[in-house]
Structure formats: structure tokens, C-alpha cells
Amino acid sequence: MEAEIYDWLNQTGIDTPRWMLLGQGEIPVLDFYPVALKIHSPKVIHKSDVGGVALGIASSDDLYLARDAIARRLLAHGITLDTSDQFIAVEMVEGEELYAGIVRDEIFGPVILFGKGGILLELYKDICYIDIKADEAEIERAIKTTRISKLFEGYRGCHVTMEDAVSFIRKIQKLYQDNPTIQEFDLNPTKLTSRGLIAVDARIKFGSNEDAKPVVKRITTFFDNKRVAVIGASNDQTKVGYAVAKNSLSFRGELFFVNRKGGELFGRPLYKEIKDIPGEIDTAVITIPGKLVIDALKELIAKGVRNVIIISAGFKEAGGADAEKEIEKLAREHNLNVIGPNCLGYFEATKRLNLTFAASSIESGGVALISQSGAVLTGLMDKAWQAKVGFSHVVSVGNMVDLNFAETIMMLQDEPSCEAISIYAEGIRNGKEFLDAIRHSRKPIYLFKVGKSNESKKAAFSHTGNLSGNYEMFEGLFKSVGVHMVDNIEALLYAPRYKASEVLVVTNAGGPAAILTDYIVGRGKKMVALTPDEMSKLDAILPSNWSRGNPVDIIGDAMSGRYKQTLEVIASFGRVELLYLVVTPQFMTDIANIARLCLQEWPFQMIPILLGGEVMEEAKALLRSRRILYFESLKEATDFL
């Protein structure tokens, strides 16, 4: 019943239109007009269908007449009112229609939606997603992703401020906390009035509280690896166990190889049994066939293992779900940290522990990379090597039987070597835990999430079914907790590196520089504005028809000498952080010499863009051989900004 809902909302502090219940005989006295008058009786469900509503009533006389008219219309529909039946007069409020509500998502639990309402809701989808536990900063960040939020900045003289909007969402959060069995909740429309945000209509559905079970936090970190065993280390170069053993040799700790055939590998003994390894081991990587994994795991437990990486496949993804459950059980019972199964492996930089079977080398550095796809990971590791992006950790989470994104993020907090966390995610479980981990992360997080289209959800999640989730919700919630969502997989490598907010472009052609400028500005970065002093310094060394601005067009006849002088002058400014060096093959351009400038140290980050095919090949080969990141496409060169 409408009055009850209004009453209930008013108690939580959510404003509604003014309203009053009227008996049948009463003389109505209202101090708010215009109103809508409606029958308010359990006898009438669909009020409009039986003439139970009158709109635009502007005076008490009209109200009196309207009440009689409704009663007559009900009678005509065979509904006789008695003294217990009431009417409700509800103030008609004017204002932009917004929408607020709560949905219960399978992955994230209860989530608040807020944005433009009315018939434009579906047309503009100008809605944000707010975690039920979001604090005020998160709420504000979420609201700011909507276009309608401009209204809360005083646009068009709107009286409702951002503070009011945040406070309105806080009330909805409170309402949920007081009523945790809410399944669905709509304030539709909520109107933006001169009196503030007013919930004009409400719909609510209660159910059972199905919130996820509490998750036991781990006691030990994965990243403390001292005595490591490779189970399945193999002399057979076509086997994963060979590749892992070979990669593991760089480890700055004690390393043991196990292979039931015995013998030797890389000058080390191959123990036939896990129990033959002298002393305890804390970390093991398993590369043996899937059906042998459980037994190996039990033996490892007996050896006191704490961390296990199961590279072996043949589990859930190939009908081995029972074995996977068994691994999960063992992990819980024995407080094991398990990565995988069905993964590419694990890398940790400070001890140079490379337990992957990736062919590419790994440079040590500040990025921790977590990937749910081994193939995406190999591609990224290759590119990272080529671009000298270094990793502090690489975790191929595979089927995620035990260690998940949230826990990995939490563990990484205490790793000094990790400066940023990059994540490639397909399906996410325990969304609330994930959000919480991000919320408390002291390291910036970059996330690529697959599954924008239904088709790709199908492709990526054929086995996890509906866990693929709603991309917009993922994106909205992640952004609100401060994640950098990237829409290009390579950005997981480059975005943590190139963080300057302003960009300078040096070019020998105007057209490509104009295109590049569009892309840079389109990615939300600014173009460095040159000062008059900086301009005169460039004037002194450049031809008179240079662009006199950023992009710094040093004109088509520029050869490497002019490029070098220009870079030196820009270096002397002492404030440029990121510079694109655009080279187009003009008639006289000594491309290879210009490329050589990229091998020098500069006080700014420099990204060369070499436009053109065959004629650029020598320069490109030079940069590749020295592992200097370069681009051949203006768009690709900026896609990660």
C-alpha cells in the first residue's frame, strides 16, 4: 500500500511527495497543491483500470468533487466502498526524472543503480553502479561517471548538489542495511526538485538474505619461496616439465627436480619421489599429467609444502571437475596456497623464480601481472620483453581453484617490488571480495575485462555460464573503487609505465601530428602548452616556419641533427615527462639516425612512432634489437594512454 511505503521511506529519511490519507466522510484540508487523488484500499489493485485515480487537483473544492467522482466510477465497476476504505492525496511534484534502485547481482550481491530515469533510462543508459558498502568518495566517483551528474554541479541552476546526491545514496545504503532481505528495490521515478531529491514512486520485493558465506582469510603469503621443487622436471625438450625446469634455473634459492624416471637434468639430480627430496620444501610446481596431480599433492603436503602451482591441465575445463574439487578440499584442509590448475605458471622477481613454461625472457620490474588466460599472458610477456616492461610477479591463475584475484591483490600489498597491479580477467567470482581488495589496495590497479558483448561472454565463459556478468556493472563498480579500466590488452603493460598527464609531440609532418593530437586529447591527456620562453628557445634552433606550438612540427626537411637539437632543447625545459617522436619518410629523412636518438638517455619518456613500411624497416629492426618500444600506427601508439 502506497501510504505504508511512503511512511517507510520517510522514516529512513528519503523524501517523498507530501501526502495524506483521507477517509470517505472527511473534509479534506491540504496545504499542498496540485495533488493526485487515488483510491487507497486493498480492494483495488489496478487503480487506473477502474477509474481510481484523478490527477491535477488544484483546490479543496476540486478534491471534494474528485473523491465523489472516483467513488462513482468504482461503483460502476462493481466496487462498493465502505467506511474502512480510504483515499490518498499525493502532491504532484515537478522535476527531472531520475532513477534509483537496488538489484541483487550474482557476482556482486546488492548493488545500487542511480541515474537518469523515465523513458530516457533505456535510451541513454546514463546510470552508475554503486556498491552497497561504498563510502562517500566511491559514491561520488560513481555518480560523476553519469552525464546527469552535471546537474549536481549547479548546471542550469539546479539546487541539488553532489553532496545531496551522495547523501541520498547513503540513505538507500542505510535502508538496505536495515532490511537486508531486500531483493529488488526501485525508486522510479525519483524527481529532482527545488526541494531536493524526491522519491515519487517505490517498488520493493523482499526475499531471503543469500549473501555469500564469509571467506577465510589466508595466513601465509605465496610470495615467500625458499626451497622449490619442480615436479615433472623432464629431459624431454618437447615437455612442459623441461621448459619449467629450464626457466627455474635462475632461482636464487634451493631448487629440486623430481621425475619418476630419475637421472639428471641441468647437472642436478632428478629425484624419483617427492619424499626423496632432502628436507622440507615450501613451494612446488606440478607439470605432470592431470590424473597424477592429486597423489603428488598429498606427497607434497607430507613434505610441508605451503605453495603449489599446478600447471597441469585436464581438470574442470576438460571434464575433470571432481579432481578439481579434491584439490580445493586439500588446499582448505592443509592451508595450502594453490595457483591453477591449467595455467602458465608463476614468476617472482626478487628471487628470480621463474616457474612458467613461457618461451620469452622476463625482465624484472615493478608490474605484477595476473592473468586468467595463459595465451593472453604469453602474448603479453613477449610484448613486455620486447618493450622492456619488467614484472615483479606474474601469476597465471588458470582455473582459480584456490587463489583468486582478490587474495592475490591482498598478498601483493606487502611486496615492495610490486608498484602496480595489472589484471586480465574473464569471469569473476566473489565480486564483493574483489571490490574490497581493490578498495584497500595501496598499489594502482589496471584491469582489462573481457565480456562486453554477449558473443564474447559465450566464447570466454562457456563453462562458467552466467558468471560472465554485466560488463557495465563491472566497469562501473571497478571504476568507483579506483581501478584504471583499460580497453586494450597491451595497456596492461604500458599504462602503468606512461602516466604523465601532459604530452609533447615532435614531428616532421603536420598531418600525422594533428591526428595524433586528436587521439591524445581523446584519451583524456593534455598537450603540453609551451611557454613564450620555451618557444624562443625553439625559435633559436628551428626554421622560421616551424609550428610555434605543440605539436612541435620541425618541418619536412628535418634530418636527425635537427631532431637531436630539438630534443636537447626540450630536455632543457626540465618539465616534459612524455614525448612522442613522429617520423615520416620525407625525401631527405635519415630515418635510422633519428631512430638512434631513441637509444640515448633522455630526461623524458620518449615513444617513437615510425610511419611507413619498407623504408622504415632498418630503423624498426634497430629499435627491436635494442628492445625499444615503438609504434607504426598513430592510434595504437595512444590506445593505452
Added chain:
Amino acid sequence: MEAEIYDWLNQTGIDTPRWMLLGQGEIPVLDFYPVALKIHSPKVIHKSDVGGVALGIASSDDLYLARDAIARRLLAHGITLDTSDQFIAVEMVEGEELYAGIVRDEIFGPVILFGKGGILLELYKDICYIDIKADEAEIERAIKTTRISKLFEGYRGCHVTMEDAVSFIRKIQKLYQDNPTIQEFDLNPTKLTSRGLIAVDARIKFGSNEDAKPVVKRITTFFDNKRVAVIGASNDQTKVGYAVAKNSLSFRGELFFVNRKGGELFGRPLYKEIKDIPGEIDTAVITIPGKLVIDALKELIAKGVRNVIIISAGFKEAGGADAEKEIEKLAREHNLNVIGPNCLGYFEATKRLNLTFAASSIESGGVALISQSGAVLTGLMDKAWQAKVGFSHVVSVGNMVDLNFAETIMMLQDEPSCEAISIYAEGIRNGKEFLDAIRHSRKPIYLFKVGKSNESKKAAFSHTGNLSGNYEMFEGLFKSVGVHMVDNIEALLYAPRYKASEVLVVTNAGGPAAILTDYIVGRGKKMVALTPDEMSKLDAILPSNWSRGNPVDIIGDAMSGRYKQTLEVIASFGRVELLYLVVTPQFMTDIANIARLCLQEWPFQMIPILLGGEVMEEAKALLRSRRILYFESLKEATDFL
């Protein structure tokens, strides 16, 4: 005065709210309520400020009272009404607020704007742009670019149809034709009511009709070149004149070189003077220093030249505006076609006439490429060669002193070799002529327009000033006349080639395929849906755990044999047009052999994507050496779709 505007709109068939003028003494009789009552007198300009408006009047009694109340309020403001003063009662109509109007643009002349109005106009910018001469198909295409147009498809029970909306725009076009001195015109708001589209308020400003002068159409085409002279052909390999002469040797016509020093070049005489060339010449390319161009041009005119390409720089872009004006004048007087100055040159395929100084080879093919930047053009020509994209024509328009985009498009219509037209544009003049040329083009047109951001406008148009224009308007108008707007410069080459609406993906890894699927669907293409019959054919040759769908994931252990079999089976379907071949470096992948499959002929277009760096290099080098287009980034591989 309001009544006059309503009257005027009603005469053109544009609906307004019902309205009536009331004298001071009359008993008002209205058959439409509620109404707003307003003073309607030249004495009162800002009605609201002096209490001259009353809203929500629902009956004739109230109307009577409201009129008196307004008169009293006016009196209190010192305004005394007399018998000549009137009131206007205007029906208050309910409905979604739209916006319609006319602006006069410097480039496109009068343009109609239509879309969401009210306070959301600026927030959502859900507006389309319609040429004043657009036909119904164009109007509909433009309206469909707005989200609000869903309403005209019956969304949410809206009664206004697309036909109604188009007819509403037609009335605005008519109104403009009848009043060609309109400078600005707003119907704001226009309301979407159950009675149709109703203009609630109107504002109009008249001025002088400054429409562009009529443009003289050319009589001759540029593309008929039989006797060609290279003015400035040079033995000096560092000179542009050498490069042009060398490129020109492939010409299947008569070729003459001119250099004041005389001598010989490539076994041909170097004529010292233009007049020494035996017989007439129809086409000449000029590569001599800018200050000598005018004289050369005059000599060429004496030789009966019709087409001139001026590669030489040193004109408007470098303070030589007067010389440029002189060229323009000569072109007009002598009915010359002039390309340039300050350009890369000209190429025509059927006669293999290459009058560019580009270093890259040019393949003959179906794409006519017009570029306003020489550097962008060289980059594109390099990439085109590398990807075997062939050109029918290449026109580097340079400073566009004479031949412009519109005229080039018109000339290309009669060229059988040209199948599609790709344009790189910075600044556009004569927008109406351009639109008209596109409107009548029988060849599809692909256009990249720089200047989305103010910063890039500044970079690209420092000399043309405000001609950079409004990108949204450009985009809207071009789309409405059927241009394919591309947001990636390489798409000018690839978009005309890969036109399939459905895409199939073959992959050895699920993650990258899911990402790729997101990109493909995001570009508006569909994923081929495999039939049960097609599935069983793949079942017969693939491991049981293949993805059983598109993307066709043939599993990580796939070697070239399985790739080949898969492609053969897909070829047997006889319906796949475009296929992405994704290769990730798994442990056993024989990458180079898989790359070799791309050298075979297939009954579909195949785009290989090789993910990974160093390990992929052999395969990449193979593809490069055979000029097979491949990609290393999933995003870049789909950016042109």
C-alpha cells in the same frame, strides 16, 4: 510577438499549441485547457519579470481572474494597459522535450539541428545534423543517429513515427526555402505529444542571404593524361625532380623531361625550355622552386596544358599567398585543372602514371585515395604496398588552390578503375558542394577527418583559422549522405577491402579470441553462427574439447596440420567471407608453418593475427616478404571494421 510567430509557423504546417488572443474586455471562451496566460503587448518585453505570466489555468473562471491579476501586477510595475493591449492564452502541452533549429555554418551554410531538447540537450548532445537540402532518406539516416529516434520506432508506445519526424524536418526545410534570409531559428522546446510534434516556443533571427556564390563546374577531367611533362626533372638524386622523373618512367604515354640545364636523364633528353617540347602537352608536373612556378605555368599554358600538378612548396603555407592567388587566377582564366601546390603528386593506374615523389611502390587497384597531407599519404602508400592494397588514383591535394575534394569526387565517378574513394581531410571549404558531390557519388566514400579536439584543429589549421569547423557537424552531415566515417587512418586502406558483415575466428587460445570477439561486435560486425551441419563437419576433424562455436577454438596443442584442416572444412561451407586466424605461441605451435597457410589461396579473406614478439618474428618476416597484411594486436586488427 508570440501570436505572429505561432501564426507564421501554423502557415508552414508546423504545429504549435492551440492559442488565442484575448482583448481586455472580452469574455474568454476557450476549448483547450490548461493554458498559460501572458500579456501580449509591445510595451512588455520581459514578461516574467513584471508578473506578466500565469500558468496552469484550468477553467474560464480562473482565466478571468488571472487576466485581472496580471493587469494589477503590471500596474504595480508602472505599466498601464489600454484597449490596444492584448493577452494570449496558450495551451500547455505535455511531452518529451525535443529541440529543432537552423544554424548557419561557415562551411556548410544553413544546417538543421534536431534531437533531445530541454536541460538535457547539452548533457546528452543527442542531436543530429541535417543539410538544408537533404532528401527524406538523408533526413531519416540523420535522425536514426540519435538515441531519441528509438521513440519514433514505437518505443514506449510513442505515437510519433519516423515518417512524422521526417515530415516535421521537411516543413523546416520548406520554411527556410520560403525565408532564405533566416540566420538563426530555434523551436525550443518542440514537444513530443500524442497529437504529434508541437513547437512550443520559437525564436528567429533574419539577416542577409550570404549563400556562397555559384561554383563554375569544370569541363574537362584531370584523369585523361596522354602527353606528360616533368618540369624540373633532375639528375640530382637528392632532388624531388629526380624522384618524380624516376617514378614517371612507368607511364604508358608520351613523357617529356624539362630542366634548364639540359642534358639527359634515364636515356631521355632534358629540354631546356618548356617551349622546346615537340607538340602540345596535356599534363605537367612542376617540381621547380616555388618562385619559378608562375612563369613555368604561363609557358605551359602556351603549350596547351590542361592539367598541372604543382609539387613545389613555398606558397600560402610559407607566406607565398600572393603567388597562390596568381595560380588560382591563371587556372580560372585558362580553364586549367591544378592539383597542389605543396603536395606529394599524383598517380593514375590505367596508364601507370606515377607523378609522385613517394619512395614506395604503388600497386594498381580499386581505391582512389585523396589526401590533404603529403606525410599522411606517404605513410598510407607504404602501408598499402605492404598490404597489397591497390590504387586507381592517388591525389595529393596539397593547398587546394584549385581542385578540391568535391570536384575530385565528381571526376572519379566516370573512372571505371575506381571502385571506392578514400579521403583524408583536414580543413574543408565549400561544404555544401562537398556534400553534393558525395550525395551523387556512385562509389562508396570513406573519410577520415582530423580535428576532433580543439588542440588538433589548432595543429592542423593554424593557417585556415576558423574553417576547421565543428567535428560533430561534419560527422553528422557526412554520415547522413552515406559516407563511411573512419576513426583510424589505416581504415582508409582496409575498410574498402574488408566489407563482410559477418566474421569467423579460428584460434588456438580462448582468451584472445574472446577479446577479439568483443572488438568485432563492438565495431558493429556479426559473428558467423555455425549451423549444426557445419559443427559436425568440424567435430569430425577437431579434438572433442574444441569450442563448438565461433570463435572456433581448435585448442592449444593445434599445429599447422590442424589449422589447415580447419580452414579447409570452413572453405567447404562456401559462405564465410572474412576470417581472422589467431595464432598464440603455445609450447608446440609451429608458427612459421601456420603463417605459410596464409600464402595459399582461400575462398575467404583471411587476416592473420600473430600474438607474441620474438618467437613470432620468423613468421612475421615471411608474411612481410610476401606482402600479406597481418596484425600483432587484437585491437588494431579490428579497428578498421
